[in-house]
Amino acid sequence: MRQTSIASPSGRDKRRAFIDRWVRMTVTSGGLLVLLTLMLIFVYLLYAVLPLFKPVSIRLDNQFVVKRNAPALALGMDIQGKIAYRIDNQGKGVFIRLGGQGSAPAGSVINEQALSAPPVSWSRAIGGQPLYGAGLSNGRFTLLQPDFSATPPGWQFPLGDQPRALDIQGKRLLHLALAEPQPQQFSVAAITDDSRLLVGQFTPQGQQITTLGAVPATVDQLLLAPDGRLLYVLSGNQVHIYQLVNRPLESEKLASDAPGSGWQLREVVSLVGEKEALSGPLTLSLLAGGKSLLVQSPDGVVTQWFDVRKGPSPSFHLTRIRSFTPASQGILTAENTRRVFALLSPHGELSLFSSIQSPPLLQSTLVEGISHADFSPWGDSLLVENASGWSVYRLDNRYPDITWRGLWQPLWYENYPEPAYVWQSSSAEESYQAKFxxxxxxxxxxxxxxxxxxxxxxxxxxxxxxxxxxxxxxxxxxxxxxxxxxxxFPTVVIGLIAGIWLAPVIERYLAGILLLPLLLALAILLCGWGSARLSAKTQWPLPAGLGCDGTAAGDLTDRMAGPVVGAIIGGVGVGPTVA
Structure with a gap:
C-alpha cells in the first residue's frame, strides 16, 4: 500500500499564517472597538438628551420663622440662594439669611434699613437687576435696588437717596410703573389722585416729564415695557396702549423739566369677550423681555397677549395668543429672565407654566396661606411667605422651553405673525426665548x-x-x-478633510472648475469635427487619435478662460485654474 507524506509547512507559510492571524485579530478588534465607540456615543447622547424631558420637580429645602412688622411688598433672593431680602409697606428693607451660618440661624436678620416713607404705590421693573420704585403721597418717588456685592448686603439708590419729584403739584401717586431702557436712564409713569397721567424720563443729572392727554376716567394699573416705549394703562376690561414715538436718550436733553412730546395712543384693546362677564378686576403682568402681557381674570384664568403685525399694515395690534388654566385662583409671580410664571392659591396649590404651552409644567401643593412669593434669579428656587414664616423650595426646571409639542408642532412665538416651525437656539438678546x-x-x-x-x-x-x-x-x-x-472612513472624517483642505482649493479655482464641463465637451466636439474635415493625405502620417486632442484643447481653453471669467463675475478664481 502506497503511503503519502504530508509536507511540513515552510518558513514562508508559517509567516503567512501568522500574518493572516494577526490581520484577522486586528480587523476583528478594530470592528469591536468601532462598535463599542458607537455604543458609547449613543450612551453619551442619551445621557445628554434625557434631562431635556425630565419632569419638573419641586421640594421643600428650608422653613423658618421671620420677624415681620408689616405686610410685604417685595421679596427676592441672591443668585446663590443664601440671602433674601424683604421690603414692607412701611418702606423698610431687610436682608435675611436663608440658611444657618455659624451661630446665626436661618431667618436671622443681616441688615435692616429704612428705604423711604410709607409708599402709596409700588412697582418693579422688568428685566435686568431687581429695580423697585416707591410712589409717595407728595408726588415724589424713590428708586432702589438690592446690592448683594456689599458686605453686609445693602441698598442702592440709582437716582439718589432723596425722593425725586414726578408731579410738581405734589399730588399722590396712586399707580406707578417704571423701566430702565438704558443704564442710568429710567422711565417712570404714574397716575395722580386727580387722574393725571405723568411719564418722566430720569437720569441722575435731570429729567423730562410729560403729561398725557386722553386718559381713561378710571385707571386700575400701569405697566411700562422694559425699553420704555410702550405704556399699558388698564381701565376696567380695556387696556389703553400708549407708544413713545421719539424719546430723548442723551443726558444733556434731560437737563430740566419740560413738556414732552411723542407719546401717542396707539390702540384700545378689550381684554374680555363680549359674552364674558367679570366678577372682579383684571390684573396685568409682563413676562421676561416685556413683549408678552399676562392678563389674570378674577376666576384665575390667565391669557397671554403680544403684538402681532397682520397683513401689509406696518402697525402692530395686541392679540390674544393662548390661555392658561391653573388649579385654582391665586397670586401670580413670574421669573425675571425666562418666560416662566407660577400661580399660587391661598390653599397652597402651585401651578407652574411656560409661555409656549397651555398645560402646566407642574402642579403641586405647598404651604397654605401664601401671601407673597418670588423666584430666584435663575429660577431654581421659590421663596414664599405666609403667616407662619418663610418657606424655601428648590425647583428642577432647567428646560422649560423643551416640550414634545414644541418639537413637532408649530408654536406661536413673540415677533411672529402666526404659529411657525422655528429652530433658533440662541440670540444676542439677554431675555431671548430659545426655539426648538x-x-x-x-x-x-x-x-x-x-x-x-x-x-x-x-x-x-x-x-x-x-x-x-x-x-x-x-x-x-x-x-x-x-x-x-x-x-x-467615517463620513465625518471625510467631510472634515474636504472642509479644511479641499474646499479652499475649489474656492481658489472655482471659475475653472465650473467652466470645465462646458469647455471640455465643446472642445471634443470641435476637435472631432476638425478631424473629420482633414484629408486622408493629412491624416495618414499621424498616429490614431492624434488628429486633434480634445482633452488637451479643453484643458488649455479652461486654463485661459477661467481667470478672465472669474474676474468678470466678481473676482472668483482669478488665479491660475486647473482642469
Whole structure:
C-alpha cells in the first residue's frame, strides 16, 4: 500500500499564517472597538438628551420663622440662594439669611434699613437687576435696588437717596410703573389722585416729564415695557396702549423739566369677550423681555397677549395668543429672565407654566396661606411667605422651553405673525426665548441630502464606469484601493478633510472648475469635427487619435478662460485654474 507524506509547512507559510492571524485579530478588534465607540456615543447622547424631558420637580429645602412688622411688598433672593431680602409697606428693607451660618440661624436678620416713607404705590421693573420704585403721597418717588456685592448686603439708590419729584403739584401717586431702557436712564409713569397721567424720563443729572392727554376716567394699573416705549394703562376690561414715538436718550436733553412730546395712543384693546362677564378686576403682568402681557381674570384664568403685525399694515395690534388654566385662583409671580410664571392659591396649590404651552409644567401643593412669593434669579428656587414664616423650595426646571409639542408642532412665538416651525437656539438678546422645532432640522437635512445626491450619483456612476472600462490597469491599482479606503472612513472624517483642505482649493479655482464641463465637451466636439474635415493625405502620417486632442484643447481653453471669467463675475478664481 502506497503511503503519502504530508509536507511540513515552510518558513514562508508559517509567516503567512501568522500574518493572516494577526490581520484577522486586528480587523476583528478594530470592528469591536468601532462598535463599542458607537455604543458609547449613543450612551453619551442619551445621557445628554434625557434631562431635556425630565419632569419638573419641586421640594421643600428650608422653613423658618421671620420677624415681620408689616405686610410685604417685595421679596427676592441672591443668585446663590443664601440671602433674601424683604421690603414692607412701611418702606423698610431687610436682608435675611436663608440658611444657618455659624451661630446665626436661618431667618436671622443681616441688615435692616429704612428705604423711604410709607409708599402709596409700588412697582418693579422688568428685566435686568431687581429695580423697585416707591410712589409717595407728595408726588415724589424713590428708586432702589438690592446690592448683594456689599458686605453686609445693602441698598442702592440709582437716582439718589432723596425722593425725586414726578408731579410738581405734589399730588399722590396712586399707580406707578417704571423701566430702565438704558443704564442710568429710567422711565417712570404714574397716575395722580386727580387722574393725571405723568411719564418722566430720569437720569441722575435731570429729567423730562410729560403729561398725557386722553386718559381713561378710571385707571386700575400701569405697566411700562422694559425699553420704555410702550405704556399699558388698564381701565376696567380695556387696556389703553400708549407708544413713545421719539424719546430723548442723551443726558444733556434731560437737563430740566419740560413738556414732552411723542407719546401717542396707539390702540384700545378689550381684554374680555363680549359674552364674558367679570366678577372682579383684571390684573396685568409682563413676562421676561416685556413683549408678552399676562392678563389674570378674577376666576384665575390667565391669557397671554403680544403684538402681532397682520397683513401689509406696518402697525402692530395686541392679540390674544393662548390661555392658561391653573388649579385654582391665586397670586401670580413670574421669573425675571425666562418666560416662566407660577400661580399660587391661598390653599397652597402651585401651578407652574411656560409661555409656549397651555398645560402646566407642574402642579403641586405647598404651604397654605401664601401671601407673597418670588423666584430666584435663575429660577431654581421659590421663596414664599405666609403667616407662619418663610418657606424655601428648590425647583428642577432647567428646560422649560423643551416640550414634545414644541418639537413637532408649530408654536406661536413673540415677533411672529402666526404659529411657525422655528429652530433658533440662541440670540444676542439677554431675555431671548430659545426655539426648538425639529421640523426645520429634519427638512434641512433631507434637502441637503437630496441636493448632494443629485451631484453624487451621476459622478459616482460615471467614475465607476470609467474606472472599470477605460482606466489603465496601473492607475486602477491605485484608484480602486483609495476609493475602498474612503468608503471605510467615517463620513465625518471625510467631510472634515474636504472642509479644511479641499474646499479652499475649489474656492481658489472655482471659475475653472465650473467652466470645465462646458469647455471640455465643446472642445471634443470641435476637435472631432476638425478631424473629420482633414484629408486622408493629412491624416495618414499621424498616429490614431492624434488628429486633434480634445482633452488637451479643453484643458488649455479652461486654463485661459477661467481667470478672465472669474474676474468678470466678481473676482472668483482669478488665479491660475486647473482642469
Amino acid at each position: 422645532s425639529l421640523i426645520p432640522i429634519i427638512f434641512g437635512t433631507l434637502k441637503a441630502a437630496v441636493y448632494a445626491m443629485l451631484f453624487a450619483v451621476p459622478l459616482a456612476l460615471a467614475g465607476a464606469i470609467y474606472t472599470a472600462y477605460f482606466m489603465s490597469a496601473g492607475l486602477r491599482r491605485v484608484v480602486k484601493p483609495t476609493i475602498e479606503m474612503m468608503g471605510a
